Amino acid sequence: MRTTRVFFTIAATCMAAVLPANAALKVVGTTGEYSALASQIGGARVSVTTIAKPTEDPHFVDARPSQIVALNRADVLIEGGAELEVGWLPPLLDGSRNPKIAAGAPGRIVASQGIQLLDIPLAADRSQGDTHVAGNPHFMLDPLNAKIVAEHIARVFSALDPAGASLYRTNASAFEAALDAKMKQWTAALAPFNGRQIVTYHPTWRYFGRRFGLKADTFLEPKPGIPPSPPHLAKVMQKMQAENIRVLLVEPYQPRKTAEAVVARTGGVLVDVAQFPGALPGTPTYLDLIDTVVKRVAQALAAK
Template sequence: MRLLRLARNDKKGIISGKSLFIQLMVYCSLLIAHGSLLCSDSALAKLNIVATTPDLGAIAKEIGGDKVDVKSLARPTEDPHFVDARPSFITILNKADVLIEGGAMLEAGWLPPLIEGARNKKIQIGSAGRVIGSDGITLIQVPTTLDRAMGDIHPMGNPHYLLDPLNGKVVAQHICDTLCKLDAASCPHFQTNLEGFSRKIDEKMVEWRKLTALFKGTKVVTYHKSYDYFLERFGLELVDTLEPKPGIPPSPTHINALIPRMNEDGVKAIIIEPNKEKKTPEFIAEKTGAKVLVLPGTVGGNEETEDYISLFDYNLAQLAAAIGGGH
């Protein structure tokens, strides 16, 4: 303030005020730049991987092992469609060697401005370091017409494909290909990890199928259309969602129509993500006798789901405990 007053008394105040401000900014920037350069030249060897969601991050960890650093942007329990484009993500993306996104417009509401801000050539579309998870995945529910009267539908299909473990294998393959391109020396390491990961999933599939045989064909409802791949893979039948249309919260009309339908069809479970309100599902559970199951949609959704495999271990165990006996 004293500087400003001084400047005001001076006839040529504008010049000194302006140049002072700009000079201060330049000095500050140089100081900060100098400081951070000094402390940032050690970590060169490891590939810096940024994944938009924790499940993609978990798979990247499986493949990269100790040769990579992995950061996930979205928090495990939050709605992946509505992540805040925090400015800190710009800094993270600026330093990324690899960006793994889910694709299919899962991150359409927040990733584009971050990438624009990050000004990082390595992770632009078409660059070697950009992995789009949905590439090569057969997406379900691809709409034939686009009309938002149908709710906030996904024009490219349902993006929650990682809840089918076999799709996880496809994404792992993509990640491995990318890592091999960027770090050829460690390629054998990545390939071994990929083989191990795929084998583990195949072995687990046998175990999971035994478990799911107990409740195959059981009818369920979900809150949002986020478990469809999971249900299809493990033989559960989706009757309807609590949301009348994607992104539209449950309405009394919809719920009142849903309850008799659920009773008629003998729906056994209401599957919801950890971030969904429980009032509506619990109300419906009371009226239908179906059980409310909170199943994490991604890795880290709770303590038990620390990696990709344990996500399925946990979710299937929950299902088996809730509906495995009665069927």
């Protein structure tokens, strides 16, 4: 049975790969939000693959050999660049031997370029946890940063595929206009909770909080990437009760049991959120994702 399954998988892969040959640009996104933006801007002219699955921990992704093949054929690679991918992208790039997406090549989009990153540590010191020397890499959760990245993508696509330039331009403008319209709704939805604190597992939601006037500075992790210890959790719960912090955000891959225990003891609300499109039901696009997250957070903050 396994043999037949293997055989069919091989056959299916062979057939699947014949299809995207007619795309003008082959794009690889390291994580889902870049792929979602690339699809939105490139439309039918681009074929997009993603290395990390939307529901898995983006800090720890397997460097599966199939991704070497995708990178070998890619015209464009979109990466965050702020060391989120440092544990798995380098061996894939070494294997890909593709000058089109080498560092500094026109096809290499480093999304964090031109973005002001938060939480840049004063010193490279791992006693402070698994800190990123370049800064907090979860910048795409500020929708205005997504606009910068969309512009970046549209420019690179246009330069590499001039025949599609007007399409890319139109799609990027449409995306930005839609985002601006949504931004008004989101800001309005979260405005009543201005200055409120929320708890998150990891410092993933710093940019989101900053954009929408929420303080997302309390974490279940004592230091980035370090698992929660009972004394630290006790401190967090004490703070939640003392300062009436009731909302705890948890992502699909984070240990839900720990988060559940914290809300059970503090009478808080657990909110399922995600960084990557497709990780929550009904969120194929970036705007859908942020929309869902904003709604869920607003609802939780409103709950009495």
